[in-house]
Amino acid sequence: MDETGNRTGGRRVSRQMSHGLVVPAIVRVDGQDLHPARVEGTSDVFRAPMFELVKSRWVPDEEVNACALCGAKFNQLRRRHHCRQCGLIFCAKCCKEKIPLPQLACEEPERVCEQCRPVAEFVTKCRSPHLPFQLESAKGLAHATKDPKKVGKVVELGGVQALITLSIIDNVQIRRHVTAGLHALSTRPALHTMLAEAGAVKAVCRILTGVKNGEDETLCDGISALLIFCKSPELRGKALDDGALGPVLELCTHPSQAAALLALSTLAHIVDNPGTHDTIVSSPKRALPRILALTASDDEQMQEVALKILAHLSTGNDENKHRIVQEDFTSGRSLHKALNRKPKSEQVLCNAACLVANLATGPDDQGGLQELMVLSGDLLTKGPASSELLCHLTRALANFARFRQNSNRLMLYLPTVVNNCLRSAIPTVRTHGLRFLLSLLTVMPAQTTELLLKNGAEEVFKALGVIPGLMEAVMMPLLAEAPEKVKPL
Numbered sequence: 001m002d003e004t005g006n007r008t009g010g011r012r013v014s015r016q017m018s019h020g021l022v023v024p025a026i027v028r029v030d031g032q033d034l035h036p037a038r039v040e041g042t043s044d045v046f047r048a049p050m051f052e053l054v055k056s057r058w059v060p061d062e063e064v065n066a067c068a069l070c071g072a073k074f075n076q077l078r079r080r081h082h083c084r085q086c087g088l089i090f091c092a093k094c095c096k097e098k099i100p101l102p103q104l105a106c107e108e109p110e111r112v113c114e115q116c117r118p119v120a121e122f123v124t125k126c127r128s129p130h131l132p133f134q135l136e137s138a139k140g141l142a143h144a145t146k147d148p149k150k151v152g153k154v155v156e157l158g159g160v161q162a163l164i165t166l167s168i169i170d171n172v173q174i175r176r177h178v179t180a181g182l183h184a185l186s187t188r189p190a191l192h193t194m195l196a197e198a199g200a201v202k203a204v205c206r207i208l209t210g211v212k213n214g215e216d217e218t219l220c221d222g223i224s225a226l227l228i229f230c231k232s233p234e235l236r237g238k239a240l241d242d243g244a245l246g247p248v249l250e251l252c253t254h255p256s257q258a259a260a261l262l263a264l265s266t267l268a269h270i271v272d273n274p275g276t277h278d279t280i281v282s283s284p285k286r287a288l289p290r291i292l293a294l295t296a297s298d299d300e301q302m303q304e305v306a307l308k309i310l311a312h313l314s315t316g317n318d319e320n321k322h323r324i325v326q327e328d329f330t331s332g333r334s335l336h337k338a339l340n341r342k343p344k345s346e347q348v349l350c351n352a353a354c355l356v357a358n359l360a361t362g363p364d365d366q367g368g369l370q371e372l373m374v375l376s377g378d379l380l381t382k383g384p385a386s387s388e389l390l391c392h393l394t395r396a397l398a399n400f401a402r403f404r405q406n407s408n409r410l411m412l413y414l415p416t417v418v419n420n421c422l423r424s425a426i427p428t429v430r431t432h433g434l435r436f437l438l439s440l441l442t443v444m445p446a447q448t449t450e451l452l453l454k455n456g457a458e459e460v461f462k463a464l465g466v467i468p469g470l471m472e473a474v475m476m477p478l479l480a481e482a483p484e485k486v487k488p489l
């Protein structure tokens with residue numbers, strides 16, 4: 001390439017990704033404005049590892065009269081030298097090393113400035129066929145991602161892409177460095193779209209599926225990176241398309257507690273996308289039994305996350321709810337244990353109650369849910385501390401009350417519902433309380449009315465009166481049946 005070689009700049013152009021994500025032309029990391037490296041052709045270097053970077057703007061000689069690094073003025077003796085990597089102009093001292101830059105389609109050694117050299121060298125080495133060079137590349141880049149002085153160059157000179165291409169090498173140490181590097185980069189939200197577009201999720205998934213026993217550090221770094229990606233509603237879809245669900249499900253059952261908890265936490269974000277529910281529930285990896293078992297774990301954090309996932313999974317179709325109830329029955333009724341304990345964190349009970357309330361809408365499982373129904377009623381009778389728990393428990397009873405076969409047992413909780421729910425200051429709790437009563441009134445009118453009269457029937461009517469639109473809704477069909485005004489016969 002000659003000094004005036006074609007420099008296709010255009011770094012300032014943002015690119016639109018398939019998931020509506022835009023990779024910014026400039027990102028701010030540690031107070032520094034960076035121009036993320038761009039790749040010619042497809043930006044997904046996991047698919048196309050022999051990537052070629054778009055060249056930086058070649059600063060014209062006449063624009064500068066001093067070295068960009070040391071500031072020495074140029075003259076007849078001190079000549080200008082371009083760095084092939086960044087395109088800036090330096091004195092000979094600051095731009096003396098020559099290295100091949102295959103990432104810029106330069107196979108012969110080229111002049112590189114002292115600012116670019118350390119990272120550029122590692123990027124060059126990533127495509128060497130020799131393991132020691134590959135290892136040096138992975139290690140050097142991973143360290144640079146944690147060095148505030150070097151992370152900028154990692155982003156600008158293709159270090160991200162280099163790490164991603166190294167992910168396919170089956171070597172314990174390379175795996176460890178690549179995941180450490182990608183995890184460190186993923187902790188900077190400004191880099192998320194760039195990482196996702198370059199194929200970082202695929203790289204991490206590839207590594208996670210290949211790890212062997214004893215690679216716990218790699219495992220935790222990898223899953224932590226996936227957790228960060230799946231946490232972001234913008235990136236989650238792309239992460240799922242890139243295969244995040246498989247390794248996450250696999251790792252939920254990992255013997256390492258730390259890895260399993262990270263995987264579960266990731267799954268708790270993934271289930272925000274209802275499209276994933278069927279896959280998770282019917283996973284051949286037996287994720288569902290494992291998640292259920294964890295709801296009775298001694299680790300409350302684990303319990304809380306497992307229950308949260310199930311509560312999400314139970315918001316969809318009846319079949320998934322049925323699978324959860326069935327699986328719980330065959331694998332030792334963990335939900336019963338979860339609801340029967342007295343956890344330190346009330347969030348555990350909240351998630352459990354939310355799950356039971358969701359399950360209670362399934363017509364096929366009423367028989368199997370009897371004990372959970374009674375436990376919910378008992379908890380409600382004790383008077384839960386948080387309004388969230390009160391809400392879920394009332395909702396659970398209201399949902400159970402829709403099924404005739406539960407009416408007899410639920411009648412026991414009628415005084416509780418009148419006292420704890422209809423008199424509650426929380427509108428949602430009052431509404432669910434009313435739903436409960438109306439269902440019982442429909443099935444067992446005489447018995448319900450009798451109990452109501454003993455337990456403050458006026459509360460019911462007061463509560464009915466404050467539900468917006470309720471009176472109108474009841475009145476409309478009544479008026480349709482028996483109009484206010486009638487013409488004489």
Ligand SMILES: [Zn+2]
Nearest residue numbers: 067070091094
């Ligand atoms: Zn200089």
Ligand SMILES: [Zn+2]
Nearest residue numbers: 083086113116
């Ligand atoms: Zn440079």
